[in-house]
Amino acid sequence: MTQDLEHRSRAFLDRTKKELMFCRIAWIAPDGTSIRYSIPMDSDASGDLVFGVVYQGPRPGWTAELAFVPRVLYLEEAAPPLSLGVSVEILGGMDMNRDGDMLDAFLVGQVEQRIYDSAGLLVDRSVATDLVVLAMVGQSPAGDVDADGILDPLFSVLDVAGSVVPAALIAPNGVRLRVTVAHWNFQDLRKSFIMRKLSDECVFRNSQ
Ligand SMILES: [Ca+2]
Ligand SMILES: [Ca+2]
Numbered sequence: 573m574t575q576d577l578e579h580r581s582r583a584f585l586d587r588t589k590k591e592l593m594f595c596r597i598a599w600i601a602p603d604g605t606s607i608r609y610s611i612p613m614d615s616d617a618s619g620d621l622v623f624g625v626v627y628q629g630p631r632p633g634w635t636a637e638l639a640f641v642p643r644v645l646y647l648e649e650a651a652p653p654l655s656l657g658v659s660v661e662i663l664g665g666m667d668m669n670r671d672g673d674m675l676d677a678f679l680v681g682q683v684e685q686r687i688y689d690s691a692g693l694l695v696d697r698s699v700a701t702d703l704v705v706l707a708m709v710g711q712s713p714a715g716d717v718d719a720d721g722i723l724d725p726l727f728s729v730l731d732v733a734g735s736v737v738p739a740a741l742i743a744p745n746g747v748r749l750r751v752t753v754a755h756w757n758f759q760d761l762r763k764s765f766i767m768r769k770l771s772d773e774c775v776f777r778n779s780q
Contacts, residue, residue, distance in 0.1 A: 574766055577755040581770035584683070584701045588638065588751050589774040596623050597729065597746065597780055598635050600739045603714040604725025606639035608688075612778060625687055633690035638700055640726050642681040650674040666765065668756075671719035678717070680756075683726070717754050718769050724752045729780075730773070743780040748773050 595609035610623035613630045624632035645660045647653075648668060654660075654677055669676055685700040714725035729737045729746035737746045754769035 574768060577757060577766060577768040578770060580701075580755050581753045581768060584753055585751055585770060585772040587700075589749075589772060591638075592749055592751075593774045594777045596778055597742050600727060600729060600742065601639075602739050604727045605714070606637055607727045608635050608637040610635050627687045627696065631689070634695075635688045635692075637684075637686040637688065638727070639684050639686060640679075640681055641684050642679040644680045646678045646680065648674040648676045651677045668765065668767065669717060669719040676715075676719075717752075718767070724754070724769060724771070726753065727751060746776065746780040748775050 591611075592607070592609060595611050597607060597609050599608040600606070610625060610633075612621040613624055613626065613632065614621055622632045624630060625634040625636045627634065627636075642656060642658050645654060645656050645658050646668065647660060647662050648666060649662055649664050651674065656679070658679075658681075665674075667674055667676075668678055683700040684697050686694060687696040689695050714723050716722060717724045728750045729742050730748040730750055731737050731745045732747050734748075750771060750773045752769065752771040754767060756765050756767040758765045
């Protein structure tokens with residue numbers, strides 16, 4: 573079971589790294605739940621690279637986005653009530669992140685890929701992973717999912733020293749992308765669960 577959860581996370585991380593390794597970031601959500609980007613392409617075979625999206629062929633000037641879409645909010649039984657417009661489940665007796673309290677909240681959802689044209693209009697959206705992705709909510713979804721004291725945003729950009737770069741400073745300080753994803757499965761008729769978090773990084777091949 574643990575291997576299955578790791579395999580699901582690994583597959584998503586590998587696909588995302590492959591997609592974003594060459595990207596130029598247009599925008600990243602401050603809480604790391606979405607990232608908008610374009611990739612280099614030689615649309616007219618002239619040897620000049622332009623940035624855009626491959627969507628039914630090369631689309632210079634277009635952008636793509638990977639965005640977490642929440643589906644269910646899970647609350648440990650003493651967690652303060654939260655309203656996020658998704659269905660809510662109370663987890664009686666479960667300390668999901670094993671930090672010794674019943675005060676935490678978690679969002680389970682999917683990652684969507686969206687395609688925008690050069691005017692910024694949404695052209696298409698599809699599920700980038702049909703797998704359940706987990707993020708913790710507190711003040712924001714960029715919470716500490718496994719209670720190790722380090723936040724686990726879905727996407728973060730790092731500088732050469734490995735520090736997280738604020739969204740406004742990605743150009744020119746961002747040199748690496750970190751993607752973190754967690755999966756869980758309930759067991760024993762929902763009396764227990766297994767959760768696995770995986771994180772991976774890639775160095776940007778193009779300057780931001
Ligand atoms: Ca807890
Ligand atoms: Ca953590």
